[in-house]
Amino acid sequence: MKLLVRADASVEIGMGHRVRCQALIHAFQALGWQCQFVVDCRYKVFSAPEDCFIGGQPGKASKVEFLSLAKQADLVILDHYDYSADDITQLYQHQKNLLVLDDMNDRGEFPAKWLLNPLQQEYSKLVEFSLTGSRYAILRPAFQHHQDNHKVPEQLLITLGGTDPLALTLPILNTLLASNFPRKNIQVLLGANAKDADQVITCCQDNSIAFAQGLTDVTPLMEQARMAISAAGGTLFELACMGVPTIFAQVADNQTRSLEQHVPLGWCRSLRFDNVAEDIRLQRVELLAAELKRLWLDIEWQQNARKIARSLVDGNGAKRVAETINSYF
Structure with a gap:
């Protein structure tokens, strides 16, 4: 056939x-x-x-x-x-x-x-x-065979999709560093064709931040994620499957419906970036970082969010x- x-x-x-x-x-x-x-x-x-x-x-x-x-x-x-x-x-x-x-x-x-x-x-x-x-x-097949290892994750996973079309990874990183978020807890994941990848990698190297690019199997990094900052495309369903509480950065119009359905369920939050000017995007990066720091300390919310997310996607x-x-x- x-x-x-x-x-x-x-x-x-x-x-x-x-x-x-x-x-x-x-x-x-x-x-x-x-x-x-x-x-x-x-x-x-x-x-x-x-x-x-x-x-x-x-x-x-x-x-x-x-x-x-x-x-x-x-x-x-x-x-x-x-x-x-x-x-x-x-x-x-x-x-x-x-x-x-x-x-x-x-x-x-x-x-x-x-x-x-x-x-x-x-x-x-x-x-x-x-x-x-x-x-x-x-x-992807790796998610079909994933099993929860029950370890307490401690990393913040930052992944803005395969191409990071609005080049948000670098300003998000810079804002977190300026806010004294612990760099040892940050894990950056870049797509093989991500915008400004060289600058992001340099920033990570200069600040001893873990990074990876173009991975075919992202499940090990998601297993280690206490929370994530992510684009809201197909990665939304991957993060739900892995039970990762997430703040989504909407970078395309076609992500609207999925966020409208998933944010009210309580396992994620979102901010929209694709329909505003670049200066407004930078303001929203500040809001995203502030929301992350608040939720990073809310262990009860994280535990509930993990349960909800895992119940959605198998x-x-x-x-x-x-x-x-x-x-x-």
Whole structure:
């Protein structure tokens, strides 16, 4: 059985679409499927050599080019915000076995065989099977096999996503240092393509702060985290699975719905950075640091937050989705 995954990654798009689709591919491959990413050639730098590239033919748009590829597959997974409801409808006409990954539920009605959203959302009857809620959160295989070691964590994990699109890591670090937060408790995690990574690494080295970049398995660092400061993309579900109380820095509009659903549950807090000017961002970094220092001392809140977070995500979402769809075939 052949599966094509249409997803892109870049500094602007972020790495989250590709990361969660890689987790889905791993789950489908375990069931014997042949899987391949289909990537716009503009984003080749964020791709793999075995990917299929589209958009390179003169006068032929990548979406049109993909339609003919979709016809030849047994299943297509679409994880791409640039596809409107009309685009999805056209794709569905070429390939009925279509799984659409969605977060915002803001594109209007469109048809699909399966719709996956890790949030609780209602979709139209044009979607045949809705896979919604945190039990369908797509995490990498390492989270599926994670076991709590019951140690008391002491680190503050700072991770602003695969690309850190608003370059928030450095100002957050500088603000924490200025506030005398204990540097021995700070662990910085940088994505392989993070903005200002060289400056962040220099800051860490100059201040004896632990850092890592481009890790394929982040679970050991999350195990050591008493709290986290994080972007609110797919990492939100990873941190929930690991039971890490978090202050989320919203760096993209598509993170709105997840924060609207998770912040009221009590295991996390959030501040928004993507819709304000740079000078306002710096003010919000100060607010974030102040909230962190307050919650860092609130052990009772942390204990309750850990229990709530762990109850939400079990790490088996990718396997659950792959088995559900595979049973259809």
